[in-house]
Structure formats: structure tokens, C-alpha cells
Amino acid sequence: MKTVMSVLAVLAVIVAFWYAACVPMNIKGVLDAAERAGEHVTPAAARDRRDAGALGLVAGNTFVIARSWSVDRPRLPAPHQVAMELWETTVEKKITSKRSLIYHGKITLSSTLLGFAIGTGLGVLLAVGIVHSKVMDMSVMPWAIVSQTIPIIALAPMIIVVLYSVGVQGLLPKAIIAAYLSFFPVVVGMVKGLRSPDHMQLDLLKTYGANTAQGFWKLRLPSSMPYLFASLKIGIAASLVGAIVGELPTGAVAGFGARLLAGSYYGQTVQIWSALFAAAILAASLVAILGLVERLILARMGVKS
């Protein structure tokens, strides 16, 4: 109960801060509108207001503060505006509608999951190779690290174009970009996990005359499970980012990426923010599901948690 209260208190502080930030962010637009409606604002000239500090304007025109939370196209939308947009575009819209966030979410989710599956598979395979082969350790690991230093935003269009030229389009190119981001944490975590058994445990297997495969299945793999799940949680969030980035260069017809891009074309900040929140909620749910699977598997393995 106490922790619930604390969590709610933190949330309240964040929301209050957000509302407060809306005022200076939106004040100029609000004042322009008020002036057009014939109200008296200070300073009266639009040119003077352009150069004035936002906080000074707020101090001089306290009567418009409430209006900055319900601007039509705000610079920074207020929390309730985003919440209402989210409600309207998820619950009140038909799922098949192009304006439904559920519709866009499903598209982003499918490339996220496919990319996550590819990335995890690739990451685990690479990790197994790296742990068992010194050559792979020295040749693959540096490239895996280098791959993550290239900004994905620069790489994504190239991947789309190259794949398009060989006739691959649709879900797969986006999934590959998602996989590109998600394989790395899996490699790193899995390598660490597969190497986590201590010397004594490895020595014990040696005295049984166990071969490498038996050592892998009976000791290394089970030992790596907690590490694997930690990386999977990072990996799936990275995969979602990759899927969204992958939607941008294709002209962004559908998906959260499309909502973000369309929103910024038309200055629809509320739409941008609601798409961002939808993506964040989706990521949090995916991580939570992985956490649940982890608890189930580790409990079945008998590990005390």
C-alpha cells in the first residue's frame, strides 16, 4: 500500500510538471489567438511578443494560463489532451480504420515480433559460437559492436532500398531493421550467461568425461537463463524502436512510425504524442510479458526468486 502511494505520488509530480511546462510552451500561440479575438494582452504588438521571454509573457498575462492546456495545435499538448486522443483512437475507432492506433499498433507489433524472433535467434546462435570458438570470439564480437555504432536512422533506408531491389518488401525489411537492433543485447547477455558457470562446475563435468554438447545443454544453457531474459527485455524494446524507424523511409503508410511522420507533417502534436505513448505502452507490455515468462520458466527450473 505504501509503495503504491509512493508510486502515485511520483506520477502526480510528473503530471504536474508537464502541465506547468505546457504554459510557457504554448503561451505565444494562446496570446496571438486572444489578440485576434480582441482581448487585451501585454505586450499588445505581436512583434514585441515574439522577442519576449515565455516566462515573462506568462507573468504578464496570467488570465490565459488555463487556455494553454486546451490549444488546438499546441507546441506541447497537455496530458489530458493526449489521454483523450489515445482513448478516441483506440477504444472509439473501429480497428480497421486508418485512424485507429490499434490498427497501426498491430502493424508495428508484427514487425517488432518478427524482428525480435530473428534477432534473438541470431543473437543466441552468435553467442553459442562465440563461447565455443576463440576464432569467432575474436572475429564476430568486434563487428557486432561496430554494427551498433552506426546510426540506425542512416542504415534503415539503405536496408529498405537494397531489399526492395531484390524484390523483398513489406513486413520483412522492417523486421530486419528491428532484428538489427535487438540481436546485440542478446549476444552480449547470452555470452555472459553461457560463461557464467564457475570453474568448479566446469571441472565437475570434466571429471564425468562430458563432451562440449553435454556441457552446453546441461550446464551452460540453464545457467544462462537469467542473463538471457535480462537481454530479451532490452532486445524487445530495441526491436520496437527498430520497427518504428523501419516504417519511416517507406513513405510510412501504416504503423506507429507512420502516425509520427504524418503528425509532424501536419503539425498534429497531439497525434505525435499519442503515438509515442502508444509505443511506450506497447513496449512496457511486451517487457512485462517477458517478465512473466521469465518468472514461469525460472520457477519451473526451481530457481528461488
Added chain:
Amino acid sequence: MRDVLSQTEIDGFAEVSPTAAEPVVKAQDLNLIFGSGENAVHALKDVNLTINKGDFVSFIGPSGCGKTTFLRCIAALEQPTGGSLTVNGMTPDEARQARAYGYVFQHAGLYPWRTIAKNIKLPLEIMGYSRAEQDKRVAEVLKLVELEQFGKKFPWQLSGGMQQRASIARALAFDADILLMDEPFGALDEIVRDHLNEQLLQLWARTNKTIGFVTHSIPEAVYLSTKIVVMSPRPGRITDIIESPLPKERPLDIRDSAAFIEIAHRVREGLRAGHTS
């Protein structure tokens, strides 16, 4: 296959000469130096020792005298830097591949994700025993270490002493002729320790295993062993080898006998000499 062979070997041997000693472990001028230059540690220096089939050999000596290192050499977990070491006439590595060893470490080292029974099955799975055979052997050794009730429990549900018994059961589950035990009872209380010592002796008498046993306790070494190897550190070497005159049958109160006290005294003298030199 190997079991059949070794069994006929034993039978054959028994017919020819029942008392002849059959060397299992043979170390000649064994040396092991860890590292090099300034940081070199002479862990074993000119170690000569023969362990015969059916021997119960205890290694005793101050910390750092190379007891663990010697056991690890026998089990091919450490590579000697000089001298020769054979196990059953083979190199330690070949003997390991022939699954000659059961090793009990100081820490139980059970897999936390396996139940006690499953932990004991681990070597059996690796060595390819049939399912039925696995279950039969697990039940047997669980009974031997008095953990019948705990097969389905996970390691964290057991006390440290029980975990150690489980790890001994694990080493007993397959037919290794040589049991290497590195301070297996170090963490147990006196009563449990006495009890396990008795059980270990019974087991040894029944199975004709060869046992190498590291301990810091003089009474434990004298009570258990047919041969006591006293070692001293820097460099790690053998300072005395004592053949025990005690009979194979050993009730716990043998520890009050004159013969027992005399051997214990000699071991203590050996340890003291190693300390002052």
C-alpha cells in the same frame, strides 16, 4: 563394458594372489609450478607416492601445501610440469575419459535448477545409463546418504550438510573406482561428521573403491585411512607417509585405543616439523 572388464580383472587377480598390491595411482618425482618468474608457486615438489587398489589415503597438511593440487592432478584437472603420473596404468587424461573418477569438491556445487535426484542423475545422464538404471541408482545412493525423503527437493531447500551428502551421493552413483574427496566434511558439525565417516568406511569396505581424501582433521585422517600422507608447504611436498596398522573394521571407539593415539601423535609431529622447517 568397462565394469565387466574391471570385475573380471578383480576376480582374476583374486584367484592368483589375493594380497598382491595393485597400484592405481603412481606419482614419480611429480612437480607442478604455477606461473613463472617472480610469481612462480612451487605447488608440488618431487612428490613420490603410490596408491594401491582399495587404499584409503588421507592427505593432511597446512593450507597451501598442495593437497587440492595433487588431487586435481590425479583427476587430470591440472597438468603437472614435471615427473610422471599414471592412473590405472594410463595417463590421468585417459583415465578420466574412462570415467575412473568420482570427485567431491569442498562446496557441494549442486545445480540450483535441478532437484536433488536430478542432480545425482547428472553424471548418469552424461555417461548414458538407461532411464531405469538411473532411477535405480539414484534411489540406492539417496538411501546410502540418508536423503531418501529429499529427492524431489531443490538444493536451496536443504542444509549445507545435506547438500554435501547429496554431492557425495552424486559421486557414488556411477561406478568410478577412484573417489577423490577434497575436504568433503569440512563444513559439517562433529556428530554428522562422525556419522558420515562411519558410512564412508562401510561404503569403502563394501565397494573396494580407492579413495583419496583431503582433510584438516587429524582424528578424521587416522580414523579413515589405511595410509596417511603428511604434507608441508612452500614448496608443497610430502614429509611423511604413515601406513596405518588399524584393522579394516573400525568402530568409532577405536579412537580411544592406544594404537590410534600413537598414529595421531605421529601425524601431529609430522605436521609440526613441516611448520617449523
